[in-house]
């Protein structure tokens with residue numbers, strides 16, 4: 137059985153960051169494969185993860201729990217046949233629920249070592265009503281309160297209480313017997329996805345799943361891909377990103393900046409703009425993906 141970790145959590149909460157900052161370190165000596173599914177037709181996370189992991193499979197476009205189900209199973213079978221990883225990570229898109237992925241992993245002979253839900257501690261209040269986000273919490277047995285650097289102790293304590301309550305309300309249950317699939321949930325705090333090694337120690341291995349709860353997938357988002365003239369001026373890019381309407385919840389892309397030798401990762405989630413790691417192997421044209429509420433007003437590019 138291949139041990140597999142599922143990383144879920146809402147858009148921009150820090151899933152890729154956790155993979156880069158924790159998982160990579162703890163499995164340094166292992167053959168690790170990563171399957172990453174991103175919302176939207178252009179993958180960013182896969183390109184960033186390829187800097188860190190030798191085997192990365194991208195499943196862009198569509199949601200891993202709906203339209204991509206068959207592709208996910210095919211990809212998983214292939215990655216195991218070709219590469220035979222000792223450990224597998226699956227990063228689901230911020231817009232999908234982890235349960236169908238858990239079923240597929242188990243059907244294909246993987247053991248689920250933990251389902252880790254990354255929560256954006258700073259911005260949780262902006263997406264706490266979102267049904268997909270709530271099911272992501274309820275489907276997990278490890279919850280990481282990430283971005284702990286952006287909130288104070290009291291806020292973190294309140295958030296932990298709220299998340300534990302939500303987990304109780306939304307936790308996975310066997311439809312026939314009513315039995316809980318996870319008996320308990322562990323909650324960790326993290327800054328830039330750094331969690332202690334015990335998260336990956338096998339303490340949270342899941343027992344076998346026997347039935348499929350109904351799949352309530354209600355999140356609808358739209359996305360727009362902008363191709364940029366290049367290289368882009370940093371100040372103008374910052375101005376542009378900061379002027380995005382509130383209906384855009386997430387933006388990311390890979391951009392060549394003036395005076396910067398390599399393309400860089402650009403990240404924006406819930407009002408926070410950040411230039412991330414360099415992506416030296418990226419060859420295409422600079423782009424930004426804007427993810428927002430359905431029918432959000434088309435953004436004029438003026439860079």
Ligand SMILES: Nc1nc2c(ncn2[C@@H]2O[C@H](COP(=O)(O)OP(=O)(O)OP(=O)(O)O)[C@@H](O)[C@H]2O)c(=O)[nH]1
Pocket residue numbers: 145146147148149150151152153154174181229230282283284285286326327328329386388403404405409410412
């Ligand atoms: N201040 C702060 N920023 C963080 C932390 N963790 C992640 N970020 C930033 O949050 C942004 C989103 O992080 P990602 O790891 O790309 O989030 P994600 O969940 O993989 O995003 P999607 O795949 O789009 O859903 C990036 O700009 C990160 O640098 C943290 O603990 N503190």
